[in-house]
Amino acid sequence: MDLTDSALFTVLVAMLGGAIRVSTPFLFVAVGECLTEKSGRINLGLEGNLVLGAMVAYATSFHTGEPWLGVLAAGVSGIFLGLIHGTLCSLPRVNDIAVGIAMMAFGTGLAFYFGRPYIQPPAPLLPSIPLGNWTGIPSLQRALEINPLFFVGIAVALLMSWFFRSTRWGLIVRTTGDSAPAAKAMGVNVDLVRILATASGGFLAGVGGSFLSLYYPGSWNEGLSSGQGLMAVALVIFARWDPIRCIWAAFLFGAAGAIGPAFQAIGITQGFYFFNAAPYILTLFILASSARSRSSAREAPGELSIVK
Amino acid sequence: MNASPAPLAPTRAPSLHATGMRKVFGELVALDDVELHVRAGTVHALLGENGAGKSTLVKCIMGFYRQDAGTVRLDGEEVHVRSPKDAQAAGIGMVYQHFTLVPSLTAAENLVVARADAPAIIDWGKERAKLQAFMARMPFRVPLDVPVADLSAGEKQKLEILKLLALDQRFLILDEPTSVLTPDEADEVLGLLGRMAHEGQITVLMITHKFREVSAYADDVTVLRRGALAGSGPALSLGVERLSRLMIGETTLRARAERRPVDGDTVLELAGLFAHHPDGSEAFHGINLKVREGEIVGIAGVSGNGQSALVEALAGQRPLSDGRIFIRGEPFEPKRDAYHRFKVFGLPEEPLKNAAVPRMSVAENIAFRSFDRPPISGAGGWMSLRPLRQRAQELIERYRVKTPSPDTPIEHLSGGNVQRAILARELSGDVDVLVVANPCFGLDFASVAEIRAQIMDARNRGAAVLLVSEDLDEILELADRVAVMSEGRIDYVAPIGETDRTTIGKHMAAHGP
Numbered sequence: 001m002d003l004t005d006s007a008l009f010t011v012l013v014a015m016l017g018g019a020i021r022v023s024t025p026f027l028f029v030a031v032g033e034c035l036t037e038k039s040g041r042i043n044l045g046l047e048g049n050l051v052l053g054a055m056v057a058y059a060t061s062f063h064t065g066e067p068w069l070g071v072l073a074a075g076v077s078g079i080f081l082g083l084i085h086g087t088l089c090s091l092p093r094v095n096d097i098a099v100g101i102a103m104m105a106f107g108t109g110l111a112f113y114f115g116r117p118y119i120q121p122p123a124p125l126l127p128s129i130p131l132g133n134w135t136g137i138p139s140l141q142r143a144l145e146i147n148p149l150f151f152v153g154i155a156v157a158l159l160m161s162w163f164f165r166s167t168r169w170g171l172i173v174r175t176t177g178d179s180a181p182a183a184k185a186m187g188v189n190v191d192l193v194r195i196l197a198t199a200s201g202g203f204l205a206g207v208g209g210s211f212l213s214l215y216y217p218g219s220w221n222e223g224l225s226s227g228q229g230l231m232a233v234a235l236v237i238f239a240r241w242d243p244i245r246c247i248w249a250a251f252l253f254g255a256a257g258a259i260g261p262a263f264q265a266i267g268i269t270q271g272f273y274f275f276n277a278a279p280y281i282l283t284l285f286i287l288a289s290s291a292r293s294r295s296s297a298r299e300a301p302g303e304l305s306i307v308k
Numbered sequence: 309m310n311a312s313p314a315p316l317a318p319t320r321a322p323s324l325h326a327t328g329m330r331k332v333f334g335e336l337v338a339l340d341d342v343e344l345h346v347r348a349g350t351v352h353a354l355l356g357e358n359g360a361g362k363s364t365l366v367k368c369i370m371g372f373y374r375q376d377a378g379t380v381r382l383d384g385e386e387v388h389v390r391s392p393k394d395a396q397a398a399g400i401g402m403v404y405q406h407f408t409l410v411p412s413l414t415a416a417e418n419l420v421v422a423r424a425d426a427p428a429i430i431d432w433g434k435e436r437a438k439l440q441a442f443m444a445r446m447p448f449r450v451p452l453d454v455p456v457a458d459l460s461a462g463e464k465q466k467l468e469i470l471k472l473l474a475l476d477q478r479f480l481i482l483d484e485p486t487s488v489l490t491p492d493e494a495d496e497v498l499g500l501l502g503r504m505a506h507e508g509q510i511t512v513l514m515i516t517h518k519f520r521e522v523s524a525y526a527d528d529v530t531v532l533r534r535g536a537l538a539g540s541g542p543a544l545s546l547g548v549e550r551l552s553r554l555m556i557g558e559t560t561l562r563a564r565a566e567r568r569p570v571d572g573d574t575v576l577e578l579a580g581l582f583a584h585h586p587d588g589s590e591a592f593h594g595i596n597l598k599v600r601e602g603e604i605v606g607i608a609g610v611s612g613n614g615q616s617a618l619v620e621a622l623a624g625q626r627p628l629s630d631g632r633i634f635i636r637g638e639p640f641e642p643k644r645d646a647y648h649r650f651k652v653f654g655l656p657e658e659p660l661k662n663a664a665v666p667r668m669s670v671a672e673n674i675a676f677r678s679f680d681r682p683p684i685s686g687a688g689g690w691m692s693l694r695p696l697r698q699r700a701q702e703l704i705e706r707y708r709v710k711t712p713s714p715d716t717p718i719e720h721l722s723g724g725n726v727q728r729a730i731l732a733r734e735l736s737g738d739v740d741v742l743v744v745a746n747p748c749f750g751l752d753f754a755s756v757a758e759i760r761a762q763i764m765d766a767r768n769r770g771a772a773v774l775l776v777s778e779d780l781d782e783i784l785e786l787a788d789r790v791a792v793m794s795e796g797r798i799d800y801v802a803p804i805g806e807t808d809r810t811t812i813g814k815h816m817a818a819h820g821p
Contacts, residue, residue, distance in 0.1 A: 166430045171421035175410045182408040186422060187393035298457070298587060302411060 007266045010139060014265045017143025018258020019251055020150055021216045025050065025225075027153040027250035028208030029232035031160055032078075032201035034243050037236055038164065039197035040177035040190075040303030043085050044100025046205040047229025048107020049078040053209025055111035055118065058220035062123035067214050071126070071149070074210035075203040081107050082202020086195030096305055104229070118220050126215045147215045149207070153250075156204065160243040173197055177301035205229065231283050238286045240299045256282045321511040322383045322399065322479050323348040324369070329378035331364050338364040339375070340536045344513075346479075346528070348383070351502050351512040353526035353543065355519075357555060357752045358723075361535040362515050366481055370395045370402050382479070396424065401477030403468045405484050411457035415450050415467055422471050442474055447500040461610060462493040469497070473510075482514045486521060490610050491780070491813030498525045517555075518781075519548045531555055556753045568768050570788055572601025573636075575772035576741050581631035583621050591617035592796040595631070599741075599772040604763070606787030607776045607798070608812055614796035615776045616657065619745040622774070623654055623662075635741060648681075651740035655747055657776075659730045666719035670711050671700035673718045674733045707732035708758070724755030731762055739771040746777055760786060780812065794818050 029046050036043045053074035061070035085103050089096045132144025164170040176183040176193045183190050208228075213220045235253055239245035260275035324346045331339040339361045346352040356362045368375040371389035379386050382398060389395045395402075409418050420426050420435055436452070443449050450459065450467045459467065465488060472480055480501070486494035502525050504510050516522065522529050522543055530540040531554040538554040539546070546554075581595040592614035599605045609615050620626035622633070624642030633640045635650045646652070656662035664673045675696045678684055683695040700714045709728045711721055718726060727747065734742070744763060748756040763786060767773050777783050783790055790807055792800040792815040800815040 166432060168421070168426045168428050168430065171413065171417055171426070171430075174413060174417075175421055178410045178412045179408070181406070182410050185392055185404075185408045187391065187396075187424075299412070 010266050011262045013139045013143050014262035015255050015258045017145075018261055019255035020143070020146055021254070022257040023250040023254025024147065024150045024153055024216075025208040025211050025228050026232055026235060026253050027150075027157065027247060028211070029205045029229055030235045030239065030246045030250055031153065031157050031243050032204030032208070033232055033236045034201075034239070034241055034246055035160060035173070035204070036082075036194075036198045036201035037304060038177045038241060038301055039173050039194045040180065040301055041086070041089055041096050041194050041198055042100060042233070042304060042306060043082070043103070043198055043201060044097055044230070044233060045081065045085055045103025045107060046201070046232060047225065047227065048104040048110075049081050049202050049205035050107075050209040050212070050229040051225050052077050052081060052107040052111040053206030054213035054224050055115035055209075055220055056206070057210030058123050058213040059115070059118050061125070061214055062118060062121060065124055067124050067126045070123075070214055071207055071210040074206040076206070078202035078204070078206020078209070079199045080202075081206075082199035083195065085202070086198035089198075090191040090195060112222050115220055115222070119222075123214070123220075125218050126211075128215070147211065149211050149215070153208075154247055157243040157247050164243070174301075177303050180303050205232075227280070231279060234283045234287050237290050237300075240290075241301060242299075253279055253282065320478065321349040321505065321508050323511065324400075324479055324513070325381040325384075326365070326369060327379055327381075329365060329368060329380075330376045331368060331373060332376055338535050339368070339378075342378075342532065342535070342537050343540075344530050345540070346511055346513055348511055349505050349508045350527040351498075351505050351514060351525055353522045353529040354513060354515045354532070355517065355522060355529055355551065355555060356532035356538075357517060358750050359534075359752065360532040360555075362532055363483070364535075365532070366402070366483070366513070366515060370400065370481065393424070396475060396477065399477050400479045400481065401472035401475060402481040403465070403472065403483065403485060405487060409456045409464060409467060409471075412455055414453050414455055415459070416452040418456060418467065419452075419471055419474055422475060424475075439474075443470075446470060446473065447504065448496070461488040461612060462490065462497075465489060465493075465497060469501070478510050480510055480512050482512065484515055484517075486516075486518070487778070488611050490817040491809060492817050494521075519551055520781075522551065523548065533557055566768070567764065567788075568602065570600055570603045572603065572770065572772075574598045575601050575636055576774065577634040577637075579632045579634060581618070581621065581633070582629045583617055583626055584629050585617070590796055591626070592621075592793070595798055597774075597791055597798060597801070599774055601772055602767055602770045603788045604767050604773040604775050604786050605789045605791060605801075606783035606804075607774065607791050607793050608780055608783045608816060609778070609793035610816055611778050613793050613816075615778075615793050616745065617796075618793070619654075619656055619743060619776055622743050623656055625662075648677075651738055652743070653677075653734040653737075653739050653741070654743040655727075655730055655734055655745065656743075657745040657749060660719060660723075660726050663730050664718050664726060667717050669715045670704065670709065670718050670721065670729055671697050671714035674700045674703055674714075674729060677733055677737070703732040703736055704729070706736070707762075724751045727751060727755065727759060731759060735762060735766055739766050739769070742766055742771045742773045744773065744775045746779070747775075748779065748782060780809065783812075784809070792816055792818075 029050060033043060033046055056077040057070035057074035060073040061067040081103060085099055088094055088099045126147055128145045128147045130141065130145050132141040135141060164174060172188055173193060176188060176190050180190045212224050231253060235249045236246065239249040256278040259278045260272055263275055264272060326344040329339050329342040342361065342365055344365065354362050364373065367373045369380055371391045371394050387398050389398060416436060416439055419439060420430060439452060448466050450463050450470060456464060465485065485497065489497065501512050505512050514526065526543040529543045529546060531538040531551065533555060576599040578595050578597045582593055583591045585591050595618060597605065607615055617626055621628055622642060640646055640650055660666055675684060679691060679696065684691055686692050697714055704711060704714060707728045709732060710725050718729060747759050747763065763773060775783065775786055787804055789801060789803050790812060791798045792812055794816055799818065
């Protein structure tokens, strides 16, 4: 009895810790994608931003010895990819989905090409804040060692929610995403707004990538991301384009991603690969169910190419 | 260009004079030396058929286009408007037919974001107090905290006008303002704007093609025909007869077809039809309707009350969630062989989108109902093209479709000719049931008269006709019985002789239980 209790406890703690760690890149990519989609564009290429960001962050940290500089550099690389995506999609008759897929291949290709020398050498990683010392339980202490980027991500989501509600620029982004003719009638440069929104979204996705290489798993290799950038797009649909709901959705995806390692921690190895597939199954399930949801259809920005 | 920027917006109703306005698009002279004189504090109607140049003129005034020649004077001073933003600065605002409100934003958010001087960070407490104070001064009100998508068409129209007034625009241009309103809403909105104009607060320029609105609300009227000024003057001195002469010129219209009395059996019966929108909300609810042989039943209603969903359901474009369709007592499924067997034909709205393949030729489009049957379809599934072209040639002549050749892609034809080609396809055979939706939307008078006469002919030959139209005048002219659709329901059906515009209008505005 006592044993099952502690096994359950171990799994729950491992899932909590895993959820916090795994959710952080999801959160950054999702909030970035949320901003881009609110402006009426879909950027499917954020997987490329994530991988390139991870590589750039690792390389920068390796050369400068300053991991936080790596985070910033990752963001800048994200802006670079976002600007390309935004500008290409502003050309007449260019489809944002197709460009997104091309940008995904471009971003990962670029990262693999320039990242080859950084696979072996160790770079300084990001520190974490020990928040669990008061518990006195080692496993809980490990779970509550939290990277500051997690809190930054939550702050960015809260800030963005406020931005959409209570700033002129926020209303302009929402206007552009919901009705381009209305935005044009107001004298808004629709393409410019979308380029900026895509670039800012790219920045956040790049920062999300830096978390992968500089904190968890905390190294640079070509198999670092396993589609988090793509899943984040599904996550935004699930969160119905609300940054605050993005936080909960990222946490849910993070917890799903932590199921496999958590079971492994108590010695259950059977079905390991199946449990590792949980986030992908969740993605499929969410996409299928939210496509039929009425509220999702109502809250989708009217200019999105998948909604039109 | 070193012209002076647009002057600051006037605070009282301004006058507007446009002279010598000319605009050429490629070969087409859209505006030729047109004049428009709008006196301060009046409601001025700009009348003309589609393609007469009304919207080109207004778009030049609004700064969407730059006129090739001509000047615009506001209160006697020349203004150079290069963009809608300049127009806003000069105090000229426009309410478009297609709303420019943002659907997912609330009314309050829409009003704030439209302001050029909206603060970077919005203090909602303060803004809301200001908006409420503004609303209190206005003749009509709109709920502030509801997303615009949930407002009715009438409320949206009012909000568009409020938006311009909140921006202190004193010269208002309304593009076909009543096309989405019930007659009562139209009376309310235009009546209140007229009162504000006569108090000297605003000047209104109203684009329309409805004589009734001109005689009821306009002080002055300017009539355009084919890009040129056809006439202008006080609305009272120009009667309907004279206005229509100015509008359509000397074209002779096809005379109205004679109406034979209805005495046939029920052909089409809709029994308890229900359907939903893709987002799960109800499109229409419990539709029961019978159409007899040789009868036109007109479904009146403001756009967006479920009529187009009903037409889609009858055309097999939208699944029914409940109910049955019967034709001569037999259940009817909207499928291709059933259309053929029951002789059901249709003319949906926007035929280029809903009833034609734009890039296929006129001849091919005309053959859509017959290409898989003899004589076009022969043994072994081979098609013979000669009967296809022959038939097309015949119908093109009979229905006076203006096309360079039967092989021209149908998308190159004008709206009226697309409509005629589709009518030729649908009406040339033996028709038992005809479903028609907004058949004359956006067409010139000659086409309108022609198409209405064709529909009447089909009725007289014994077809059961269901006519869905947002144009009440069209229904009053054609229908034997009127049904009114409001919020997806039909609660009122009456023979045409026992009802009138006011009664129909009341039911158009009625809200479901």
